[in-house]
Amino acid sequence: MSTVREFAVTPGLITAATFFILTLSWIALSGKEGNARVRAPVIGPKDTIRARWRFFRNASGLIQEGYTKYKHSMFKLSGEDILVVPNRYVSELRNMPDEIVSSIQANIDNFEGLYSTTSILLEGNLHTRTIQSRLTPRLRHHVPIVQELLQRRIPIEIPATQHQFTKVKGFDLVHRLISFIAARHFVGAPLCEDEEWLSTALTYTENTFITIICLRIFPDSIKPLVSLFIPHAYRVTWALRKAKRIIVPLILERRRREQSDPNYAKPEDFLQYMMDGANKFDSQPDKIAHRLLILTLAAVHTTSMAATQALFDLCVHPEYIEPLRQELMDVLEQEGGYKKQALTLFKKMDSFMRESQRLNPPSLLGFKRAVRQPVTLSDGTYLPKGTHLMMPVYPIVVDPEITPDPMRFDGLRHYHSRQKPGESNRHQFATTNQNNLHFGHGKYSCPGRFLAGNSIKMILSNVLLRYDIRFPKEQPSRPPNICLHEYVFPNPYAEIEFKLRKRQPKWVS
Numbered sequence: 001m002s003t004v005r006e007f008a009v010t011p012g013l014i015t016a017a018t019f020f021i022l023t024l025s026w027i028a029l030s031g032k033e034g035n036a037r038v039r040a041p042v043i044g045p046k047d048t049i050r051a052r053w054r055f056f057r058n059a060s061g062l063i064q065e066g067y068t069k070y071k072h073s074m075f076k077l078s079g080e081d082i083l084v085v086p087n088r089y090v091s092e093l094r095n096m097p098d099e100i101v102s103s104i105q106a107n108i109d110n111f112e113g114l115y116s117t118t119s120i121l122l123e124g125n126l127h128t129r130t131i132q133s134r135l136t137p138r139l140r141h142h143v144p145i146v147q148e149l150l151q152r153r154i155p156i157e158i159p160a161t162q163h164q165f166t167k168v169k170g171f172d173l174v175h176r177l178i179s180f181i182a183a184r185h186f187v188g189a190p191l192c193e194d195e196e197w198l199s200t201a202l203t204y205t206e207n208t209f210i211t212i213i214c215l216r217i218f219p220d221s222i223k224p225l226v227s228l229f230i231p232h233a234y235r236v237t238w239a240l241r242k243a244k245r246i247i248v249p250l251i252l253e254r255r256r257r258e259q260s261d262p263n264y265a266k267p268e269d270f271l272q273y274m275m276d277g278a279n280k281f282d283s284q285p286d287k288i289a290h291r292l293l294i295l296t297l298a299a300v301h302t303t304s305m306a307a308t309q310a311l312f313d314l315c316v317h318p319e320y321i322e323p324l325r326q327e328l329m330d331v332l333e334q335e336g337g338y339k340k341q342a343l344t345l346f347k348k349m350d351s352f353m354r355e356s357q358r359l360n361p362p363s364l365l366g367f368k369r370a371v372r373q374p375v376t377l378s379d380g381t382y383l384p385k386g387t388h389l390m391m392p393v394y395p396i397v398v399d400p401e402i403t404p405d406p407m408r409f410d411g412l413r414h415y416h417s418r419q420k421p422g423e424s425n426r427h428q429f430a431t432t433n434q435n436n437l438h439f440g441h442g443k444y445s446c447p448g449r450f451l452a453g454n455s456i457k458m459i460l461s462n463v464l465l466r467y468d469i470r471f472p473k474e475q476p477s478r479p480p481n482i483c484l485h486e487y488v489f490p491n492p493y494a495e496i497e498f499k500l501r502k503r504q505p506k507w508v509s
């Protein structure tokens with residue numbers, strides 16, 4: 001028995017396995033295709049293994065170096081993996097058909113589709129159509145429902161009193177609140193508060209991120225082998241199976257009632273919208289459940305990161321708290337509470353959120369595209385089939401030619417821009433343009449950004465009206481983000497202190 005255990009952990013075996021994997025990696029990387037056929041300078045090491053490792057550890061420095069040297073032309077990152085192209089090509093690329101330049105293919109490749117189980121999204125765009133045509137137009141109607149949910153949940157999740165400050169981990173708190181909101185939109189009550197569903201979605205999300213972040217360092221051909229050694233990859237599959245076990249019976253029950261009960265009122269949620277809009281192939285219950293879980297991942301993690309960053313910014317810049325509270329009170333008085341229009345009138349808060357996202361976006365690179373058929377751009381630039389391109393979304397928004405005094409956090413920057421004649425509908429959290437690509441731009445821009453914006457406003461407004469907030473004394477400055485590859489995560493360990501305000505307006509209490 002002990003011999004077997006010793007054999008399993010011997011340093012010799014680990015060295016042999018590492019050597020084996022590195023040799024396979026080197027062999028796998030010797031063929032040239034896609035980006036390797038485009039002539040552009042490589043930033044950082046050229047050999048792929050070192051390049052991927054450096055990019056994993058210091059993407060921020062490498063991206064900024066590339067932008068500073070070549071912002072008007074192309075450059076490569078992570079060896080040959082990423083071709084960064086200037087944003088002047090956005091207008092040409094943004095509406096190209098998916099068969100030629102694909103956003104979904106690029107995002108799935110970037111997300112290690114096979115291992116994150118996201119490749120099912122390539123089978124059709126049911127999820128995107130449903131968000132655009134059914135979910136987003138109904139968002140206004142969900143505002144009072146979500147407010148009722150938050151009014152019940154927030155005092156439980158933030159057990160603060162009027163007498164002293166109580167510490168809560170910022171990201172965990174926000175993640176839970178966003179999970180409730182997303183689940184209310186996606187699967188309705190009572191599942192939206194079901195701990196089993198919430199923890200299954202969380203297990204899937206966390207393990208997917210860890211798996212893809214690890215796997216991206218290795219060449220494609222050895223990923224199947226490497227994934228066998230990553231326990232998180234098994235947990236992704238486990239969570240998917242569990243999610244299906246929860247959602248499939250719900251779908252079948254809804255269908256049964258639809259057919260047998262003439263008085264049955266269909267629920268108003270994303271699951272039902274997908275059931276109604278699915279074709280014969282998409283409508284298989286386990287496919288719908290699978291899509292639902294991936295959408296939960298796309299919606300909850302990104303939105304939680306943005307809301308956490310905004311809360312951190314409120315703690316770092318407390319001078320914005322009173323002006324934002326004043327706006328909230330004015331709007332809620334005028335509208336009679338959290339009614340359909342209220343959120344669109346939180347204009348200062350919208351600006352604050354956009355400024356927070358500008359300086360702490362979820363990804364330093366964006367507008368990811370996979371070239372499926374060769375393309376020649378208007379200036380003669382040729383992109384062969386297999387090219388994976390991205391745009392430098394963060395360097396663009398901190399470029400002084402694009403944003404004056406770019407490193408200064410100005411929470412009302414975009415609010416003031418909206419005051420200019422003809423600009424009142426621009427510069428919003430959810431509006432995209434060539435220089436603001438955090439949600440992409442054009443035909444394939446993020447369809448969930450309106451839900452994200454609403455969810456963040458609901459959380460920030462409830463928190464500001466109920467609590468005084470600050471960072472603990474031992475955390476005097478903004479907690480550093482965690483950057484892995486081009487992804488930027490708000491610090492998950494950072495705590496925020498909450499104290500119940502003496503008088504809370506009736507809209508939130």
Ligand code: HEM
Nearest residue numbers: 103104128298299302303306438439440441445446448452
């Ligand atoms: C702050 C939160 C969010 C951020 C930063 C974000 C960001 C993005 C980005 C950068 C893309 C790719 C756009 C492109 O390729 O050009 C995208 C696509 C997508 N997002 Fe979001 N997103 C957020 C919230 C959401 C939410 C709440 C949902 C669900 C309701 C969602 C659903 C999707 C879907 C389905 C796509 C793929 C669209 C397609 O290819 O057809 N996102 N998102």
